Amino acid sequence: MTTFATGTDDTTRKRVLRTEIPGPRSRELQRRRADTVAAGVGSALPVYVTGADEGVLHDVDGNTLIDLGSGIAVTSVGNAAPEVVEPLRAQAAEFTHTCFMVTPYENYLAVCEELATLTPGEHEKRSALFNSGAEAVENAVKIARVATGRQAVVVFDHAYHGRTNLTMGMTAKSVPYKHGFGPFSSEIHRMPMSYPAWDATGGPEAARRVLDRIEKQIGGDQVAAVVIEPIQGEGGFVEPAAGFLPELSRWCAENGAVFVADEIQTGFCRTGTWFACEHEGVVPDLITTAKGIAGGMPLAAVTGRAEMMDSVPPGGLGGTYGGNPVACAAALGAIRAMRERDLAGAAGEIERRGLSRLRLLAQRSDRVLEARGRGAMLALELVGPDGHEPDPELTSRVAKACHARGVVVLTCGTHGNVLRLLPPLVIDPALFDEGLDVLEQSLFEQTG
Structure with missing residues (x-):
């Protein structure tokens, strides 16, 4: 469940939403960006980060997001380890x-x-x-x-x-x-x-x-x-x-x-x-x-x-x-x-924990062609109501719904119809589970 906080409590490794995502300061920075940064440089989620930890990102609006992207598989050992x-x-x-x-x-x-x-x-x-x-x-x-x-x-x-x-x-x-x-x-x-x-x-x-x-x-x-x-x-x-x-x-x-x-x-x-x-x-x-x-x-x-x-x-x-x-x-x-830290073993545990949940999700939704992955490299491939044609629009909507709830997920695939998860290998299991909860909620919200 999202923590909505108003004080200055310790939220180092919790998902905390103090504003909408992206918040007002991030939106202000995004306006500045439009005046100075080339349009060809994209961002999946225009939330401006001030700090990060093992599986979370802190933004300029005081929000804390669950990070299931790791900077595209970069911060495997945790951010600022x-x-x-x-x-x-x-x-x-x-x-x-x-x-x-x-x-x-x-x-x-x-x-x-x-x-x-x-x-x-x-x-x-x-x-x-x-x-x-x-x-x-x-x-x-x-x-x-x-x-x-x-x-x-x-x-x-x-x-x-x-x-x-x-x-x-x-x-x-x-x-x-x-x-x-x-x-x-x-x-x-x-x-x-x-x-x-x-x-x-x-x-x-x-x-x-x-x-x-x-x-x-x-x-x-x-x-x-x-x-x-x-x-x-x-x-x-x-x-x-x-x-x-x-x-x-x-x-x-x-x-x-x-x-x-x-x-x-x-x-x-x-x-x-x-x-x-x-x-x-x-x-x-x-x-x-x-x-x-x-x-x-x-x-x-x-x-x-x-x-x-x-x-x-x-x-x-x-x-x-x-x-x-x-x-x-x-x-x-x-x-x-x-x-x-035996992070190869940790990746194997993320696979065991995450892939079983994603496969159950695939069984419950006819919009999931396949749940797949190795270690901490997991994916859902989404298709249209016919169960066959790639559905990049649905994939984008699910990703944005996750973002709005404070969970960073990424998309990929030749057809843009794959949701991918790349959590840091040091992520807390409870935090990872919460991220999967949000993904599941977002998928069913977008598919009815």
């Missing part, structure tokens, strides 16, 4: 930047050492650090092309890989990510994704269809990389059928192509293991990471087989801010928190 803030402050007091390509520093090395230990596979690894997920994906493609001497890049329906020119070309959805921004980079080839909610084909069979198309349309000896999200994020939290990823990985190994796992949204304990490809024992040649790596600081990485990573000559990888020392300090703190 002490394990992140303390080393971040200590590093900032020493120095904030030198550029690793000019004069290096130890905590860049320490992050790369952690990545070599944590990412799947026992092979010798190297890493390069960047600022964003899109940079990581773009550099993974560069590395794969140099390592193989080939050009073709295979991607999938419903994929999202970023907003740079190359990664826009790799991304499937046109509006809002690609429309009007072309032309895009060449030698990108899109293949059908295994999407169990719409296609009951088993994983190995679906993969063989893809591989047959690759052989016929591109040529196996022309493929530099197959790039795939083990569970698609923006595309709708699509988890391919079992066997799809291993079959693609096997083909890459046999044909000299680089298998790239884009774990930017799924990585760092989000799906109940450190990385989502571990659920099927898949060992990628290259793995891209960002989002949850540094507790809210901008950091990304490409980690992979030493011989592939080292195929790029000095100067071919890098960037002025890549592997910033403050961000590296935050990453080391976030990784320590994940390890010491």
Whole structure:
């Protein structure tokens, strides 16, 4: 139940609505924003935040909202977690930047050492650090092309890989990510994704269809990389059928192509293991990471087989801010928190607690095509009254109803008809349950 408060009580980790959402001060700031911020920069919920904690956001109007978005899977260890803030402050007091390509520093090395230990596979690894997920994906493609001497890049329906020119070309959805921004980079080839909610084909069979198309349309000896999200994020939290990823990985190994796992949204304990490809024992040649790596600081990485990573000559990888020392300090703190608090296990508990409730909800509503997810990456796919056609309008209405009740949920999917939940891995179970209560109430309110 919502707490309506008038005093100055301790509301650190409670849902509290003192005003409508968004409140008057947030609306005032939104008017200022219209005069200064480019219209192309959107916001799912125009509530202006002043503070945050483990699973809650505090806004300028004194409201406290339940956060089931984690800044799009970024603040997995909690917002302003002490394990992140303390080393971040200590590093900032020493120095904030030198550029690793000019004069290096130890905590860049320490992050790369952690990545070599944590990412799947026992092979010798190297890493390069960047600022964003899109940079990581773009550099993974560069590395794969140099390592193989080939050009073709295979991607999938419903994929999202970023907003740079190359990664826009790799991304499937046109509006809002690609429309009007072309032309895009060449030698990108899109293949059908295994999407169990719409296609009951088993994983190995679906993969063989893809591989047959690759052989016929591109040529196996022309493929530099197959790039795939083990569970698609923006595309709708699509988890391919079992066997799809291993079959693609096997083909890459046999044909000299680089298998790239884009774990930017799924990585760092989000799906109940450190990385989502571990659920099927898949060992990628290259793995891209960002989002949850540094507790809210901008950091990304490409980690992979030493011989592939080292195929790029000095100067071919890098960037002025890549592997910033403050961000590296935050990453080391976030990784320590994940390890010491067993946040992979916490994500598994969120799945057990949340997915069972979402599946019961799906049984009660003919507007839910499927409840699905791994770990703390959960989704409801909504359809129209016919039980088949995607219903983005309903999805938007349900999300807005949750927002009005003080619960942050997100939408995604190629058709915009998927509600997604990305709670911080440290969220209090009672707070998570309350958020699910609001989601259920909002869904049935909007469907009658």
